[in-house]
Amino acid sequence: MNGPLSVATIVASLVLAAWCLLRSALNRPPSRFDLLATAALALLVAVLVVVAVIGLFDGTRPTETATFAGYLVTTIAFAPTAAVLARMEPTRWGNLILGVACLVLPVLVLRLAQIAEVTSG
Amino acid sequence: MAEPTTRPRDAALGSGPGRVxxxxxxxxxxxxxxxxxxxxxxxxxxxxxxxxxxxxAALVYIAATVGLAVGGARGRVIALTGCSIEMVGVLVVGTLTVTDAAAFPDDTVWSRYGSGYGYVPLVLPLIGLWWLWHNRPRDRA
Structure with missing residues (x-):
C-alpha cells in the first residue's frame, strides 16, 4: 500500500464528509459540485486500488489475500454507489448519504493498509 | 427542519431518511x-x-436492506423482521461475548455489542425500528 496516497485519500474523504454533512445540515440537496467532488474522490480511490492491485504482483502478498481482494472490490465501488444513491435522493438526505459514505471510506482504506502490512513474503 | 412538514405521509419507506x-x-x-x-x-x-x-447476521442485514428497498406493506414486514432479529441478536450475542468470551473465539459483527464496528450494529436497529414505526400505516382522515 502506498503511504502518501492512502493519507491523501483519507484526508480528501474526511474533508468531503465534513462538507456534505454541513450541506445536509443546511438542508441542501446534493449539487452538481457535490456529486463531481464525490466523482473526483472515487477517481482518487480508483488510483489507490490500482496501485494496491499492482502491488499484489511484486512478490509480497498479504497473508489474507481473499480478504484483501474483498476490501479492494468494496473500496473501489464505494463512492460510485454512494453517488448513485445520493442522486436518487435530491433532498438534504442525499448529502447525508454522501457524508456517511465519506466517513466510512477512510475506515476501508485503513483496513486495506492494515491487511497489506501482514505479508506472507 | 422543514422535512417533517413537507414529507408526504404516504412517501415511500425507502426515501428521505429511509434512503440514508x-x-x-x-x-x-x-x-x-x-x-x-x-x-x-x-x-x-x-x-x-x-x-x-x-x-x-449478514442475512439479517441483507433482509433489512431489501425490505427498505422494496417498500410497501411487504417491504415493511421484511424490514421489521430483519430489524427485530438484529436488535435481539446484537443484544444476546453482545451479552454472551462479554460474559462467556470462550464460546466465541473469533469475532462477529455483533460481538461485544458491535464494538468492532463503532457500536453502529447496536444503534442501527434502534434507528431502523424507529423509522419503521414513524412510517407506520395510518388511517387517512
Whole structure:
C-alpha cells in the first residue's frame, strides 16, 4: 500500500464528509459540485486500488489475500454507489448519504493498509 | 427542519431518511456478508458457531436492506423482521461475548455489542425500528 496516497485519500474523504454533512445540515440537496467532488474522490480511490492491485504482483502478498481482494472490490465501488444513491435522493438526505459514505471510506482504506502490512513474503 | 412538514405521509419507506438508512444497511450487508463468506470458506472449522452467526447476521442485514428497498406493506414486514432479529441478536450475542468470551473465539459483527464496528450494529436497529414505526400505516382522515 502506498503511504502518501492512502493519507491523501483519507484526508480528501474526511474533508468531503465534513462538507456534505454541513450541506445536509443546511438542508441542501446534493449539487452538481457535490456529486463531481464525490466523482473526483472515487477517481482518487480508483488510483489507490490500482496501485494496491499492482502491488499484489511484486512478490509480497498479504497473508489474507481473499480478504484483501474483498476490501479492494468494496473500496473501489464505494463512492460510485454512494453517488448513485445520493442522486436518487435530491433532498438534504442525499448529502447525508454522501457524508456517511465519506466517513466510512477512510475506515476501508485503513483496513486495506492494515491487511497489506501482514505479508506472507 | 422543514422535512417533517413537507414529507408526504404516504412517501415511500425507502426515501428521505429511509434512503440514508438503506445506504448504511447496504454497507453492513456487504461488510457482514463478505466477512462471513471469507470466514466460512477459509477457516470454518476454527469457530463454526461464530462463523454461522456471522452468516446469520449478514442475512439479517441483507433482509433489512431489501425490505427498505422494496417498500410497501411487504417491504415493511421484511424490514421489521430483519430489524427485530438484529436488535435481539446484537443484544444476546453482545451479552454472551462479554460474559462467556470462550464460546466465541473469533469475532462477529455483533460481538461485544458491535464494538468492532463503532457500536453502529447496536444503534442501527434502534434507528431502523424507529423509522419503521414513524412510517407506520395510518388511517387517512
Amino acid at each position: 438508512l438503506l445506504t448504511v444497511y447496504l454497507i453492513f450487508a456487504v461488510a457482514a456478508g463478505a466477512r462471513a463468506l471469507v470466514q466460512i470458506a477459509t477457516k470454518f472449522g476454527e469457530a463454526p458457531l461464530a462463523y454461522l452467526l456471522s452468516a446469520v
